[in-house]
Amino acid sequence: MDKLEGLANVEPVRLGPKSKFKFDCHPGVKCFTRCCKDINIILTPYDIIRLKNRLSLSSEEFLALYTEPQILEKTDLPVVMLKLLEVEDPDSEGKACPFVRENGCLVYEDRPTTCRYYPLGVATMSHKEDSDGEEFYFFVNEPHCLGFEEDKEWTVSQWRENQGVDVHDKINAEWTDLVVRKRSFPPNMKFTEQTKKMFFLVSYNIDKFREFVFESSFLQRYEVDGASLEAMKNDEIALLEFGLRWLKWLLFKEGDFKMKEDAIG
Structure with missing residues (x-):
């Protein structure tokens, strides 16, 4: 790039x-x-x-x-x-x-x-x-x-x-x-390539992100309430907003995302 x-x-x-x-x-x-x-x-x-x-x-x-x-x-x-x-x-x-x-x-x-x-x-x-x-x-x-x-x-x-x-x-x-938050980081603090791929997926490839949520092991690892799941199936904005909240948790460990106990173990 x-x-x-x-x-x-x-x-x-x-x-x-x-x-x-x-x-x-x-x-x-x-x-x-x-x-x-x-x-x-x-x-x-x-x-x-x-x-x-x-x-x-x-x-x-x-x-x-x-x-x-x-x-x-x-x-x-x-x-x-x-x-x-x-x-x-x-x-x-x-x-x-x-x-x-x-x-x-x-x-x-x-x-x-x-x-x-x-x-x-x-x-x-x-x-x-x-x-x-x-x-x-x-x-x-x-x-x-x-x-x-x-x-x-x-x-x-x-x-x-x-x-x-x-x-x-x-x-x-x-x-x-x-x-903006990433821009404030010192130059030597970088995300991994996998993390950057996740950032790109959520940010730009919304259809593939939907597949990632519903067709991978994502829902076996994270607790997601039924209302959010239903909204994400039919609403791309709801899916994007969910993805950005997940990115915030993934990148900065902020937010209310929770991993399932068996996934942690």
Whole structure:
């Protein structure tokens, strides 16, 4: 895997939820879809679920067709980036998102979290509900973007709500916290390769994780209540949330997971 380093230039302006800015993006803006080219988009667990369902693919099929594995800088954790395609336009160079067309995004309703935030980025120490003051926002600095010349005014909170970011952040919260926590570790403290495989499985291959829970010896080793089991059979979000809680226990021994006595012995 390649090591993923700096993703974009950012303006050194710290923004809060009530910070105001002017921005709009629509086909009438001359740079429309330019931000979908030559980009680095790290996909979150919920991004994978939304996109693979939109395309009627299994998580494994989506990963193979549309992503590239990377190692996230300062974490040594495996993540995936959206795989870009060579631009077919003879007048253009570089690569572009596989879902962008001249008139916009083919998967707009299910677009990734990073796309929803744009032109904002988010920096956080935690996504926990009690982490007031630890999260802030900034402008992604791309000279080609003309959206800032539009008259539409937003607060950061209004933009997040309008773009549906709140839902994504809520579902990805435990995952984000795991990544941020690992980033705080000293460089010499590394997870085993098997642990990183489990992180990748839960984070990105939700269909295989379901098989892991229900078709391996997992349920013979861990105590899982009936309501959780029933929810996970039919609800991918419930399965993801369960998996992230299990990862938290596996990586940091935090949470209420319990191994069965005969499994411990």
